[in-house]
Amino acid sequence: MRFASLRLIALGATFALTSFARPAAAVVTFNQDLASGWTQGTGTSNGHFTVDTEANGVELGLRASLRFVGPITPSGNLYIAPVGSTPPGSALWNFEFSVNPGSLLGTYSVLTITGPGGVLSFNPQIIPDNTPLGGPLYQNSENLGFAFLGGPLNFNPNASGIYTFDLKLFSAQNQQLGDVSIQVNAVPEPSTWAMLILGFAGIGFMAYRRKVRPANLAA
Numbered sequence: 568m569r570f571a572s573l574r575l576i577a578l579g580a581t582f583a584l585t586s587f588a589r590p591a592a593a594v595v596t597f598n599q600d601l602a603s604g605w606t607q608g609t610g611t612s613n614g615h616f617t618v619d620t621e622a623n624g625v626e627l628g629l630r631a632s633l634r635f636v637g638p639i640t641p642s643g644n645l646y647i648a649p650v651g652s653t654p655p656g657s658a659l660w661n662f663e664f665s666v667n668p669g670s671l672l673g674t675y676s677v678l679t680i681t682g683p684g685g686v687l688s689f690n691p692q693i694i695p696d697n698t699p700l701g702g703p704l705y706q707n708s709e710n711l712g713f714a715f716l717g718g719p720l721n722f723n724p725n726a727s728g729i730y731t732f733d734l735k736l737f738s739a740q741n742q743q744l745g746d747v748s749i750q751v752n753a754v755p756e757p758s759t760w761a762m763l764i765l766g767f768a769g770i771g772f773m774a775y776r777r778k779v780r781p782a783n784l785a786a
Contacts, residue, residue: 624669
């Protein structure tokens with residue numbers, strides 16, 4: 568009995584030390600402002616981000632927005648975007664990211680995009696036109712229709728599809744420091760849906776008329 572009690576005490580002490588040593592869990596919030604602020608580009612405002620906030624000062628954000636209009640209001644981390652294109656073959660929607668490594672040095676990020684046509688992973692920090700803020704924070708607004716993204720993904724802006732964006736931050740020792748993801752469902756606009764419904768109704772009515780007409784002639 569004494570040895571069993573000692574084992575239980577040892578296990579309890581080990582668990583307590585392990586729990587104390589573990590870092591605080593990440594907090595992922597939805598439809599939020601970035602605490603770091605949104606400074607990339609003009610004409611767009613902060614808000615509607617899915618945000619991972621870490622105790623070490625790391626903040627990662629992702630969102631989808633209507634091109635030249637503004638952010639899309641999500642449901643959780645799900646963003647509904649319209650199918651369609653603007654010249655020269657860009658989607659009607661953008662994805663936007665923000666990476667703030669806080670005071671940590673030597674970090675790097677990986678953005679993985681998964682779509683119907685393929686998967687692409689890259690370090691978004693290497694995009695040449697990231698907002699120059701004179702600090703560790705970097706942000707950008709990108710479109711899957713841009714050649715360096717759309718080519719590897721076989722992206723078609725006029726086709727419906729589900730796209731997953733996953734943004735991770737790593738230390739120089741390859742330890743994961745943060746992770747945030749969103750899903751963008753590209754679907755036909757409501758007007759397109761209405762036209763499709765009317766089209767199907769018209770086809771059904773024509774089929775009904777063809778079926779009824781022979782019956783009337785036979786009578």
